[in-house]
Amino acid sequence: MKRKIREHELELVRQALGDQEQLPKEQVTHLFRDLGYVLWDAQAIAEAAQEAQIQEDQLDLSNLWRLLLMYRQREGMRNSELESIDAAFREEDLEGTGELTALEVPTAIRSLGYQVSFEAMQSVLRQVDVNDSGGVDKMQFRKVVRMLQECDAQLFLQAFDDEDLARLQAITFPSAIQAFCTTGLQSQSLDLPEFNDDGMLVRRDDFVRSCAAHAHQVREAIKRNGGWTDPEVNYLKLFFRKYDLDRNGRTPGIICC
Template structure:
């Protein structure tokens, strides 16, 4: 049982265990807790954790099936790749691992969430959220063309995801309606960018040279094999053109014909359909389809475009955000590092989409510049409208201290969900048992300091005493480890304190 040998274990007396939190607690700067910590590479059989259901997609190297998480009952998408099918193809193997690595780093309401990555003798399995609304491509076909307001709402979500990626030096390289999935089937569904298999980490001082993309949406400079992240903005321009007109700007009977048109970069916004579309929409398309990538608009600039702002404007930012979310954000308290870590895990891995849907909308409404994170200034604007500048300034500083658990200087998406979700939905028996299993990596039935260090320490770093002290904060019986009852008591105290 446990992680240390008897000779190597630090003994903790009952007197130590009874120390008050103020005597032993470390400040949150000791550990920067991030949602990516919990996107684990799991060994063993995926069938131990999921019931595998029907196939929802297939490709040259594998398929995607619906998987039901055995503990939580959540439906997820499981992409399975046969190892031998990509072992000889270095490009496909590189794309596969690139998708895993990049999705681990993303935390945005409009980017598909990666939960886990499994590997067994024959297969790789990527487990992501299951999006039931289908492709934006099918939505366009069904609706033929969209109103400017509907197109702008979708475009803002796409651009927000792209701006977030570019700010983190991620370029997608295959943006198209087929890689934009809808969360559910509603009149105005939330949209998620998927398929990061061709994405890459880019260097702003060095252009990319590998040709990736799909004929209709590929940028002309990609065909020349000399491009930067602005290639994604060309694809966004093509998508907006299609959303508004129902037709692509560059077309032909074959891919070769289409690529010839793309190389020329000539397109038209004339005719009956375009006569009904506003000048503002046309100008934004023109700025995204600027043939010269140096002059092409960036995602951040596009988010501030007048046409986009006017068609997605809220009457009042305060009224658009539920007061319950603002109250929960203001009252969020988790004094122990381990409590913050468990809440981050539950918020990022276990909450159902239905539970976080309203919170996702509140996050987007607070995130006024659409960059996928909430700044002090954005918080201050909303709380000033409620309580005045002086009180709001003090409150925002408290919120940042409590909620910004990875010390980024912003409230990230998972941090916002963690702080604003109803405690009873997050902290329940099922979620706590699932969380305990992740923290108890050796399945001994107890969590020890070494397990915390492996899970929460960057590369297993951190002063040894710090991890021992984390155990002490929760260890009621003084045995140097945390059992399931101590773990649950630690988390249930947050529910009691919130009542």
């Protein structure tokens, strides 16, 4: 079964490659898009190529397959992301067993800035812990994070498709802003600097990748603020100042929001 799956995926790479015997390295991102990778990351692809020791500027089928395997092994993430994920895993693995329990995984996930419901977390864990061992190792924990990112991507895709009534895979910039507002991301605007004309169209994958970048910023803010988003911190500061009458950074007692 695993051999047949491998052959099927290899055939998809051949089809994406088309009549070309080799593919320039700068066009690999287009290949990944054709293979269905919505959140492909150019830097993560470059780092995967480096780890796979692929130095050629023109990649043949063999090199493309090696690159894809390494990219998937790394869950499509940058070195900096993997280091952060592995650090969260080690911090929660206090006994050094190399595994996290079903109770420890959500704590580690929250330390990475993810806000996940109990039901969603259990759903992901059931898919990752296929042998029902009750434990998740480092590679499985990376997969958990990747699957949570894919859940976000599905939300972004749905927001886009709700505005793309004509199914053109492209919407106007105002429609993109409207779709962005429905995602629940706490940010000021959609970061698409190349689309500064209301008459220009925003492509589906560009919209999703921009939303994913905003989601990353929100997670970094949550990590920085000890579990709070930037808008929530601003609200708390304003609320605190209401009772900090002497402006000395202290309040007379415990207050409730």
